Amino acid sequence: MQQKAPAARGRNKASPSGVTTPSLPERPHARLKEIQFSDGTIMGLTPGEIIVFVGPNNAGKSAALKEIYGRLAHGQNFPTRVTTRVEFESSETGQEVEEWLARTARRDHLGNYIVSMVGTIHRGIVAINWDHRNLNGIQSLANTMILHLGTEARLSAVNPVDLVNLVTEVITHPLHRLYDDDELEERLDRIFFRAFRQNLIVNRGAGRQVMLHSGKRPKLPKGKDRQSNDFRTAVNQLPAVNDQGDGIRAFVGILASVLAADRDIILIDEPEAFLHPPQATTLGRVLAEETPTDRQLLVATHSTDFLRGMLDHSSPRVRVVRIQRAGDVNYIRELSPTTVRNVWADPLLRYSKVLDGLFHDAVLVCEGDADCRFYGAMLDAISANNSGPDIALVYGAGKSRIATIVQALKAIGVPVRVVVDFDILADEAGLRNLVESLGVNGPKSKRIGIQLGLQLSNEGLESLRQKLAMKSWEFLIKLKPLHSLKET
Template sequence: MTASLFIEQLTFSGGASIALEPDSIVVIVGPNNEGKSATLREILGRSGAVSSEKSRHVVTDMKIGHRGTAEAFLERLAPYRLPGGKHYALTALQDANIFSKIKPSSIGGSSLLSPDPKKIRESILTAFWEQQPGFESLSGTFFHLLDLATRFKATEPADVFNLTAEIPTSPIQNMCVDPVLADRLSRYFQRAFGQALIVNRTAGYTLPLHCGDVPPLEPGEDRVSPSYARKLQALPLLQNQGDGMRSFAGCLLEVSAADKHVVMIDEPEAFLHPPQARFLGTLLAREKPVGRQLIIATHSGDLLRGLLDANPSALQIIRLTREGNVNHACALDSERIRTLWDDPILRFSNTLDSLFHEQVVLCEADGDCRFYAAILDAIQPEDADTRRPDVMFTSTGGKQKIPEIAAALASIGVPTRAILDFDILNDRSPLKEAIEALGGRWDAFEARWKRVKAGVEQFRPELETAHVRKEIEKLLEQVSTPTFPLEVARSIKGVLKRASPWDAAKDLGLDTVPKGQLRQVAEALLADLKQLGLFVVESGEIESFDQTVGGHGNAWLAEVLRKDLRQDSHLENARRFVRALFSQPPRALS
């Protein structure tokens, strides 16, 4: 087994302690300014790489674990081994003064200190690994934070080194000794930017990276020929390219070719277009070496989708939010992540972007999302100083998916509401599951729901069964063409719609409930559902908000969105509905 240090547990200022797996990819998400980047900096501070006293606002405690044998640990320290093979240049251990915690008997009773303070004996390192006196002292050496400046630096030329006597210590040096790695990274870069990534081994005292088309070898020419070297020298240097190219390459270089136990990346999606961010997410998951921990702070749903595309064995998502100076953390378990991602409807929707917003509203269809988002925008104060709500409307592709998505978002602390057409009251499922997903108890609603459902079903259809049959037969008698006419199909659908009380309820909403006590029960039921976060359209469905516009679905929506959404009198009920949607703080469940 490869020896490695890893973060075993993080405790946040809100009190949540989250266990991390040794060989995992941990993705930290959440709205803006909630502590994602600060988490990475404070991890590095606690590891000893930088001062840990100045920044302990987000992460209040961190436990570091280790696994593997002492022999494997020494093998990982090979880049720090000094000539002779019995001493190592690890001043971090000397500076931390941990030797007092090591039992002298474990190293033969000899002095713990080396005559040369820059050298640490191999026997001391073995005892250190086996006795575990304080791994925080080493984590500063083996934890690495890739902020933007670090990623840019990784693309700068590396020092030339002796391939036969020295161990490579930089990613570009590793590309020199591993042509398979170099070719793989070049192909990735080619796919992302249309250019190859080439190490120039003939540039003198440094090893620069070039990008462009790989120069062809002419007859009698090889890769160390002066003529070929001149061709390489003429190619653009990566270090002089745009920020997106440099950041992309820096992330890949440091994750795949640097010998670090824990690599942290702050906003790897910076300067990248959405397809490139998604591709980078996939590559980071694929290229992370076995036995290492990768921790990513991101604002990008595209990067997260790329990570999920790679299907890593251990993926953890932590969502951060902040109240004043307190940071709350919730973890979304991998099983629920996979359940959401395996659903094809959700896979190609924007549902995952919910993790990056302060609150989310689930709608049955994309058109619903556009309508309610437009109304919310219209009712916002025109005062530029008023902060607009950070809310995302997302489609679930129908009622049936709402409970599953609501439960997943609620479990990671995303304040969630759902808007449903009135016919959600038609069936026990998915109404029951939606109530329970948002923290409600079905037994608190069931009796009232049954009464309302029965009342709606007393609503007499316009046509009896015999009349429905007769109307449809009339329509079918008109058909003589091999292809069934679209207008006849629509007419038949209209007949069936008038025959069902619940189809009428989609048009009329509460007006299909008998007046009197039963109407009061229905109104109280809908009010309690609102308190839970389930907003039922009392007038029926989205088209009922403006019945002066004909059509259905996108045709109706296109016409309505041309109106003055702020002042049109026919949309007052829609504005009132959306105001009520945000009149109370959303419920955040854990």
């Protein structure tokens, strides 16, 4: 798969918007280099890329993220089914890693290392594990370089945590970082306000705990600072984020974890979970904008809204990869940047349901919304007593745009079929364009038009209409029970 030029690498973690993350001590780095999937596809990666995995249910998107983390942490013997090989690269030696820990970590009473935002790493095995990392994974060092955010992790990230001594103790939680870094709090507050029209405030007067509140930020009393009793009281009266709905908790948990942690590889499964569509779109856009340019972000999503947010940013960093499973094989197709630009440049396509096709087994393209409802009812009737692939119905707002939709869906490997009105026969050029978009070559597409014209003149309009109606019914019956839709 096509690789992009690697981003510049340095200590200042700058986001595309020009904002830098907290300056942290230098540490060893790990970058994903290649991922091979069960269909044999090898996907190369470079620093700074954002990979968005899309596809129908049970295609292997979430499993791919788990396997990537498992292979990095536990080595090539970690059991997998979606991926067959995961390679990463790093330049440090085991001795250099050990020296980094000795220089930056604190020690417990046994001499083990206590690392900020990670926890305990046992001494004596670090250099050995690192020098055998390609075979056995990086083991306990994984969480110093990889952030894997599942559902529970993002929700619990906003729960109040015990305050630590920022001088003598190790920071262990994203809320500690927010407590200690005013710039990071302001940055997250701006993002939160975009999504929910409320402020996000760190409560620095909650006794032995650090917690977050949402609402209208209290004004500082004249001549007083945020440690004043009046300000602390006003903050405490605001709703606590951990008492809010799962949507707010998940949104804040993801961004606090991503922005506060210094990780080379970030894996997020279903970031849109619990979010309404507008917030899912905002989250996609924010992650594309704010993820530092030397980090790799891999996301598995089921949401067209989240994907729209990612693509709205128009960043060359974003790559869309579709996974579709047939039996025990996971087939991989990458959406080319040219195809994305073509869809995004057409307002009717950009705001239609074309992208929904990425999350279904196949797509049936009709002319209008009423056609979609009619054929959807037919498909429901056919599939009442038997299961089959998940078919999305998409309309093209007329015949002229259907060929463009077909080309966009086929470019990423989405199986697609078309149902158009009878009057397509009156437009020879339009019919040929449509048939060719489905993969039929020029001479053959012309013969199809001639044959239909001869049938019309020989049999009459009503007879041909009845035959085409029967063909449509047979077509839908054949479409629904298919179990392998790898090819278009």
